[in-house]
Amino acid sequence: METKNLPSACPLDCPDHCSLDVTLEREAPTAPWRVATVDGDERNPLTAGAICGKVRAMGTRVHSTERITTPMRRVGGTKGPGSYPGDFEPMTWDAALELAAGRLAEVHREHGGEAILPVSYGGSNGALTDGVFDERLWRRLGAARLARTLCAAPGGAAAAGLVGKMPGVHLVDYQHAQLIVLWGVNPKESGMHLVQVLKRAVAAGAKTIVVDPRATSIARAADLHIAPRPGTDLCLALALIGCFFERDWVDADFLEQHTTGAEQLRKKARDWSLQRASAETGVPVADLERFAELFHAAEPAVVRLGWGVERNRNGGSACAAILALPLVAGKFNGPRGGRGGGFTASMSRALPIDREPAIGAAPVATREVNINHVGPALCAGDDGAQPIFGSDLTPPVRAAFVYNCNPASTLPNQAAVHRGLARADLFTVVSEQVATDTCHFADLVLPATTFLEHAELSSAYGTTYLTLARPALDPQGEARPNAVLFTELIRRLGLEQPGDLTSDSALAEQLIAGMDLGADQRRELDETGGCRSAHEHATGQPAVPFVDHFPLTTDGRAHLFPPALDAEARASGFGLYDYRPDPASERHPLTLLSPAIGRLTSSTFGESLEGQIPLVMHPEDAARRGLSGGDAVRIFNDLGEVHTILELRSAGLPGAAGRDAPRPGTCVLPKGLWGRHTQNGQTSNALCPDGLSDLGAGSTFNDARVEVEAL
Numbered sequence: 001m002e003t004k005n006l007p008s009a010c011p012l013d014c015p016d017h018c019s020l021d022v023t024l025e026r027e028a029p030t031a032p033w034r035v036a037t038v039d040g041d042e043r044n045p046l047t048a049g050a051i052c053g054k055v056r057a058m059g060t061r062v063h064s065t066e067r068i069t070t071p072m073r074r075v076g077g078t079k080g081p082g083s084y085p086g087d088f089e090p091m092t093w094d095a096a097l098e099l100a101a102g103r104l105a106e107v108h109r110e111h112g113g114e115a116i117l118p119v120s121y122g123g124s125n126g127a128l129t130d131g132v133f134d135e136r137l138w139r140r141l142g143a144a145r146l147a148r149t150l151c152a153a154p155g156g157a158a159a160a161g162l163v164g165k166m167p168g169v170h171l172v173d174y175q176h177a178q179l180i181v182l183w184g185v186n187p188k189e190s191g192m193h194l195v196q197v198l199k200r201a202v203a204a205g206a207k208t209i210v211v212d213p214r215a216t217s218i219a220r221a222a223d224l225h226i227a228p229r230p231g232t233d234l235c236l237a238l239a240l241i242g243c244f245f246e247r248d249w250v251d252a253d254f255l256e257q258h259t260t261g262a263e264q265l266r267k268k269a270r271d272w273s274l275q276r277a278s279a280e281t282g283v284p285v286a287d288l289e290r291f292a293e294l295f296h297a298a299e300p301a302v303v304r305l306g307w308g309v310e311r312n313r314n315g316g317s318a319c320a321a322i323l324a325l326p327l328v329a330g331k332f333n334g335p336r337g338g339r340g341g342g343f344t345a346s347m348s349r350a351l352p353i354d355r356e357p358a359i360g361a362a363p364v365a366t367r368e369v370n371i372n373h374v375g376p377a378l379c380a381g382d383d384g385a386q387p388i389f390g391s392d393l394t395p396p397v398r399a400a401f402v403y404n405c406n407p408a409s410t411l412p413n414q415a416a417v418h419r420g421l422a423r424a425d426l427f428t429v430v431s432e433q434v435a436t437d438t439c440h441f442a443d444l445v446l447p448a449t450t451f452l453e454h455a456e457l458s459s460a461y462g463t464t465y466l467t468l469a470r471p472a473l474d475p476q477g478e479a480r481p482n483a484v485l486f487t488e489l490i491r492r493l494g495l496e497q498p499g500d501l502t503s504d505s506a507l508a509e510q511l512i513a514g515m516d517l518g519a520d521q522r523r524e525l526d527e528t529g530g531c532r533s534a535h536e537h538a539t540g541q542p543a544v545p546f547v548d549h550f551p552l553t554t555d556g557r558a559h560l561f562p563p564a565l566d567a568e569a570r571a572s573g574f575g576l577y578d579y580r581p582d583p584a585s586e587r588h589p590l591t592l593l594s595p596a597i598g599r600l601t602s603s604t605f606g607e608s609l610e611g612q613i614p615l616v617m618h619p620e621d622a623a624r625r626g627l628s629g630g631d632a633v634r635i636f637n638d639l640g641e642v643h644t645i646l647e648l649r650s651a652g653l654p655g656a657a658g659r660d661a662p663r664p665g666t667c668v669l670p671k672g673l674w675g676r677h678t679q680n681g682q683t684s685n686a687l688c689p690d691g692l693s694d695l696g697a698g699s700t701f702n703d704a705r706v707e708v709e710a711l
């Protein structure tokens with residue numbers, strides 16, 4: 001057996017973008033290379049050799065029997081579950097591209113470019129796979145635009161408004177913090193490198209507070225676990241801010257020097273006493289008091305803002321208030337701050353890749369469909385559609401082109417998504433690596449490469465690290481990278497222009513040139529396939545916010561009450577920091593949470609997750625309904641229903657019976673499941689509303705309210 005090792009990097013939708021060491025093997029010099037193992041390596045200082053189990057098993061996906069290895073076209077049957085591959089037959093790439101280009105041209109000619117809806121999201125965060133070659137095609141074709149706000153949009157809008165998305169505290173600096181607040185984040189399942197960071201910090205004496213409606217293992221080990229009702233984080237953060245102002249625990253000098261809007265924020269926070277916040281969040285006043293006291297006393301203290309906070313009607317304001325807390329309390333630079341103090345949200349502005357100059361087409365003002373509204377958009381017919389806030393549903397969609405995502409599983413209002421995708425008159429292309437739920441709705445399925453089979457340039461959003469990876473092995477079967485797919489479609493549609501970059505290596509070079517890297521960084525990137533920020537190169541340490549860099553706002557200050565955010569929030573009826581009440585009803589009183597699980601990255605790797613996935617419920621809620629663990633249950637609301645088994649967990653119980661237990665009134669079915677993981681082929685998204693958050697037009701998955709009964 002011959003083996004070789006190659007460096008690579010993970011561009012999946014995960015914050016840390018691990019650097020990888022891939023071992024390939026082959027049985028004879030003429031045999032194809034296969035992935036033997038995937039390990040972490042030390043190049044990325046944060047990930048430092050540790051990777052998750054799912055990418056460690058990446059060879060399983062690359063060589064999966066469920067891998068799509070040749071183009072397949074529908075030759076009959078009804079679109080929907082069970083259709084792929086029985087209703088399909090193989091075809092050549094040439095014929096597949098002719099079919100795709102021909103149908104796109106036909107729709108364009110007869111209905112206009114806006115009748116074409118590209119549907120993509122997060123299957124790769126790499127710039128060579130997402131956002132350049134594809135965007136060039138859609139802009140030149142005048143296709144509808146997709147607002148891709150499934151995740152990070154409310155938090156991103158809040159961070160942009162408050163600090164211009166200034167990179168926050170680097171995770172490696174948590175070792176200097178006396179107090180670490182993990183708010184709506186569970187690194188045991190997502191962004192795993194924070195676990196080691198925490199261990200080191202706790203060993204050095206740091207205390208931890210975890211805010212999570214579930215008793216995750218991190219929460220159970222914390223000095224204080226705050227378990228608010230989902231969607232009430234805003235009340236909690238405002239009450240803490242109000243308490244800080246009232247007790248004069250704010251850093252007046254810092255506010256004066258580095259912020260605007262403190263008085264407007266104070267007025268909003270004044271409405272939320274600890275007692276009122278306790279009533280709304282379900283958190284005892286004593287715990288809120290303790291939170292305030294611990295946070296006030298710690299020098300420095302840091303807040304890690306996670307993605308669990310934002311997935312509801314109040315998500316944007318909640319994120320803004322949580323980011324405001326360390327600013328108000330002077331936890332950045334000052335007597336109560338310093339290295340390791342402040343907040344961490346997205347680090348995407350640390351080493352940003354500007355795709356825009358490489359696209360080769362100016363932005364277009366075609367109609368926009370919010371990704372949360374793909375279902376209603378696909379269902380809107382010739383007779384018009386009910387107007388919907390945040391999306392333009394006219395004209396009807398005649399062609400959908402799906403890549404880098406699995407909308408049949410991952411989008412809210414799943415019944416509408418399935419109904420729309422099942423339309424016989426909709427031409428749907430799905431470019432995929434393995435046979436996902438969406439493939440069953442396709443007219444044409446195209447085989448796509450995994451990240452080990454194409455080059456990729458990506459910048460981490462959870463740390464400060466840029467990666468450039470060469471292909472580790474040849475594409476499996478006839479799989480093709482997006483760069484080839486979209487360049488070929490552009491050519492066949494006659495949309496190519498002089499000067500178009502058509503190779504991924506040339507594109508990578510152009511994107512890197514646009515990043516203004518220093519000579520040391522460029523050398524590191526060329527020699528190792530990754531590089532750190534300029535500041536880390538120069539000093540050996542991460543940059544400290546409000547010392548080494550400042551908010552990326554026009555005046556360099558943090559804006560605690562940005563008028564633009566207030567105006568945006570008011571467009572849907574409430575102002576910035578105004579609380580929108582719980583949508584629970586008598587018929588649907590339970591909150592359904594759909595958090596990430598470590599075995600999936602969104603829905604990626606669903607083919608490797610075996611068995612039925614249970615609904616997890618608190619024993620008190622089960623007893624009220626006469627339910628027992630192991631029962632088959634129907635989870636339902638007006639949008640749909642999911643059938644699965646029931647598992648009971650309570651935070652007071654040891655071991656598995658207490659693991660990740662939800663607070664009473666809240667039940668849990670993870671996100672990213674495929675139809676195969678439940679009894680009726682529906683997933684949590686069958687129950688999730690398609691309403692939008694207050695800021696950023698983001699998803700509101702955690703506003704799902706349901707009832708549960710025995711099947």
Ligand code: SF4
Binds near residue numbers: 011014016017052
């Ligand atoms: S999914 Fe996340 S943890 Fe796993 S290898 Fe990729 S970046 Fe690392």
